[in-house]
Amino acid sequence: MKRVLAADAGQYIGKEILLQGWVHRIRQLGQVSFLLLRDRSGVVQTVVETGGWDIPDDITNEAVIAIRGEVGEDKRAPGGIEVRVKEREALSVISPSLEVSPIEINKKIDLLKTNLETVLAFRPLSLRNPDIRAIFKVQAEIIWAFREFLLKEGFTEIQTPKIVATGTEGGSQLFPVQYFERQAYLAQSPQFYKQIMVGSGFERVFEVGHAYRAEEHNTARHLNEYVSLDLEMGFIESEQDVMRMETGLLKFVFEHLRSTCEAELRLYKAEIPSFKEIPQITLAEAKEILKSQYKKDLGGAKDLDPEGERLICRHISKETGEELVYITAYPTEKRPFYTMPCSDNPELTKSFDLLYKGEEITTGGQRIHEYDRLLKNMKNFGLRADDFEFYLQTFKQGMPPHGGLAIGAERITKQLLNLSNIREASLFPRDRTRISP
């Protein structure tokens, strides 16, 4: 007999089917047991009529079992159907559960009660919880939609090395790798490589890959290894072309989620933003708003702090109803050396961040494409051109104006689903102290 998935059982009313999955919960009521079976498609209720026999002892929560039964309609059951099981022989254990799980798998995991540390320490088990699994269904769909949109826009997918000889932004915050007899590093971003790929004639490239930051702080919004959704595109007029691409991309991603993740979004009370355009303000304007509206004076700061990001989003939401806002025109000294300065003011750059519900999810901008200017800027930043020789090759040989951006996959998932800690949006997070599981 062929296995039927829980979600498909409703197509077999009046017929006998074979189910396989995990015992999600057992409730005994006199001579009837309600056994919920969980598989990758969902949970289905089975009703075991144990007249004169008991459910075998090894059929416990989290055991993997097979069940044969007849599908019947029952309005009270989840999904409106149940699978009726008559004989003991219709139940068999495929793989037993050897002990009681230290994590509650069949209940809502309320993170206020269950410590996040415990959830992460027992990640292989907590991922079985359907509420937690839902996060990664949403994340997989975000990544799918990211790729699909860009392929339609003429982008090519690339895979670039994560073992590199030099950092993209000088030597700080790098994880050293012992590469045979040499020292290498883990890539902080695919920045140089995606620029090279634009120059190589692909013009438009994207990558879904890991990025590494050896940042010492241990916050609710940082991971030391994260999934970066990167794109880079040539033949642009300015950073506005990159922002336009991101606006279109996010519209597509959000619409895709609306149609594929309805239940998961409801579970997390996540509302899909619908927007025509994403508002833009300069960093200077943002600081002015913070000062005048919220009595928050950032002084000479070259960036917003986390509280500033939250307040600006609150302000924009109040004024325009939008949950997203681009912050533009960051100072030259706070952006990497390859960032294109504004033509009318070399103290500012053609760069942007995108804030979503109070937190940055993207950094992007136009890059310098002129060899001489790039060389000069490296010197200004105290970098040695010799260390970047392979990168500079590209710029000597006709490099089009270009720009790009990176979206943190865990960040956008966290913000969309209203998660309080970014670790919840990473299957196996790596942070200041955690490299296992």
Next chain:
Amino acid sequence: MKRVLAADAGQYIGKEILLQGWVHRIRQLGQVSFLLLRDRSGVVQTVVETGGWDIPDDITNEAVIAIRGEVGEDKRAPGGIEVRVKEREALSVISPSLEVSPIEINKKIDLLKTNLETVLAFRPLSLRNPDIRAIFKVQAEIIWAFREFLLKEGFTEIQTPKIVATGTEGGSQLFPVQYFERQAYLAQSPQFYKQIMVGSGFERVFEVGHAYRAEEHNTARHLNEYVSLDLEMGFIESEQDVMRMETGLLKFVFEHLRSTCEAELRLYKAEIPSFKEIPQITLAEAKEILKSQYKKDLGGAKDLDPEGERLICRHISKETGEELVYITAYPTEKRPFYTMPCSDNPELTKSFDLLYKGEEITTGGQRIHEYDRLLKNMKNFGLRADDFEFYLQTFKQGMPPHGGLAIGAERITKQLLNLSNIREASLFPRDRTRISP
């Protein structure tokens, strides 16, 4: 005026269009210059009528330029069209080429003449060569098709950590990472994590990600960092279910390439294999064939050597006409500790390799899902259960029979396109001595 791509120019016959791209080649014939312009879509011929003026000096090979001209039909031109340019003002340089490229970009790169070392040292420039770029178009389509097929089969995409505390197969061939004050390693494969994800209820998962092997040898078929196309699936009967999945997957991938990469495949004289089933032989049978047909005695060897792989493929091709063959039933001691032994002979395993045109492109098999057996096997392999505690969690709590496989993205690209060195199939290869570009 909006930019038109080279490949779309034919839709504008009789109209003036704006092209932007790299100067691929210039040929002057009296008062007419033929200027080939290259962009991400291909190459288009422009005809510049220089009556009384010269092509400006800064319009050289590899300069990025803009050209306005009228599209006309010309049967002699590539694609049957050419773009006719009348005035000097119709040409402008967007970004100049500052020196002559050390790599020939507009010719066929014959690797017998141009040293592979040179091609790789100047990778940012050699990738501009359309023949070389074609390899990565094909690779991107292979990866797209891998994902697309598995999504249709109910798989979920996952991203698992590459910074890990322990190796999947003990301590050898690992790259050490300095992770703050601790020592960590780069993941050799997502093996443990994909198994955990099967157990977590996703049942069927895949990942496209980097894998790292600190192998000392420097051969034409090994990379130290490569892209692994991994899948893992639960509720299988045996390794045959995994092989069936791979056979269906490869059919889909190859058919997809047939429809999307015709020109690229022709360029590399690559024939798409068409098969109904992929033949299977056991390792013992393969050794017997080598001995009887090719006088090659592998003695007590537990695996084929590279020559053995080539000869077996030659034999299978002669006998069945197929270019692919599964080798099964590898000895227990040559496979990792998590490999399921054959039920009728614990010396052999339910594992397989897939050979394609003389080289292994996949390793896979059924895994052990019983906790006790796994624990015992770890001991047999000299591993400490304590080091794998997070992995073992899954097996204590109901783990379905499962198996999976990994395809090397660069390997399958190399074999399909008849490349002689795997480095040609990696954008920026990492090998024994190379971490740049």
